[in-house]
Amino acid sequence: MGRLDPSLISGLAVFEGLAAMDLERIVGQARSLRIAKDQPVFEQEQEAHSFFLLLDGHVRVVKSTPDGQEVTVRYISPGELMGIAHALGRATYPANAIAAVDCVALAWPSRLWTAFASDYPSFGASTYKAVGSRLQDAHTRVIEMATEQVEQRVAHALLKLVKQAGRKTDEGILIDFPITRQNIAEMTGTTLFTVSRLLSAWEDLDLVKGGRQKVTVVAPHQLLLIAEGRAQKS
Amino acid sequence: MGRLDPSLISGLAVFEGLAAMDLERIVGQARSLRIAKDQPVFEQEQEAHSFFLLLDGHVRVVKSTPDGQEVTVRYISPGELMGIAHALGRATYPANAIAAVDCVALAWPSRLWTAFASDYPSFGASTYKAVGSRLQDAHTRVIEMATEQVEQRVAHALLKLVKQAGRKTDEGILIDFPITRQNIAEMTGTTLFTVSRLLSAWEDLDLVKGGRQKVTVVAPHQLLLIAEGRAQKS
């Protein structure tokens, strides 16, 4: 197992306010791992043996319903914690986490979480803050699902992806990992057909540019108008 | 201001594992207050000066969208904390909290939150666990909104209310506070018309019994079948 370069991670929000020595002690107890594209990082109902810090790549968090439908809860970007079931008082993971691309992550035994949180208060505080903002996100999702039309929800989802994982290209802003219409549908509670139709329509208006397993947002501002329900119908 | 009887609250989950003395110290710093029906406990965007423990009554937590629609996030029952924005790293309340009936609550200045959590670890732990379970709830809501039909969502909402605030009567289980069709609609992301139609239909089947600002569930098990999508269409 190779040595980790602390400079890679010293700037992360999770470790904000930690002394270099403490940081090293924490990181020193981690094991690093690679997850190949489409492989699970952890699985729903599985015992939550570890929690993770994503260093590189993108991970899709999906919940499966008893009858086989899937709902994408969120995408994890580098620098974010995942699998912190333990911090929420859970013994098992609440969802499946699947690598959207080849990923690199650090993993700690769940057991260490409590120790870290009490030994390094700023670590505990920042993770709880993270949990708080996830609760916010979840509530926002609920509001959106309850009050917005599919078109607005898909627009919001795209904008969220752009903000979180947008990479500037000469055509616009590209979502930096493979994403299918089906994936977008699972984020917004609709069907891949409807997403496809919407993207086609937007492509006609030069708001986005589609592609196989990819989406490029050309006119984020226009998209925002749609997301807010302020777009004029043609 | 009257003295509080510690025995009223010593059994609450929030204070689980606290020594009697610590409990008294915490409660001693609270101010108790009454909130009249339909009055706000706190309001969205307002600075989060206090956090609360509901002792008696029921509080509806509602988020308003910019365009005036409202979504009910949850109902608070006696024994639950509310307004813990501070614990989530927020400076303002994320929603409106309105007394569904006359209520009694304890209030502490938000500033004390951090002190309590570090001085009494079990207080911190149990509240974080509460936050965790709210995150769970929120995710469940998202899943429901994304995958279920309106009929199932309304059934789920009713069952949740029954579990949380059901009172047994000779006709069935009554939701123990005034609740309108509009309220149920705001919980499930639909319209009061649709809720009314569903309740009427269920009343014809003797699954529930309606009334002005009230609902009595007669056949919870049948309702569960509907909620799970396992009910046979007539």
Add this chain to the structure above:
DNA sequence: TGTGCGATTTGCGCTGGCGCAAATTGGTCG
């Protein structure tokens, strides 16, 4: 007991979005 208002019900028409199927496209791998 009467009055007034908010809550509820119900009819009617409409449409956003789903479901299915078939065609097409684009990438990958031998």
Add this chain to the structure above:
DNA sequence: CGACCAATTTGCGCCAGCGCAAATCGCACA
């Protein structure tokens, strides 16, 4: 370079659920 397969597009039909309006009901208060 060609075959194969997954992803995507698109046409078509349908219906769950919304929006509105009108009627009714039930409670609270004078």
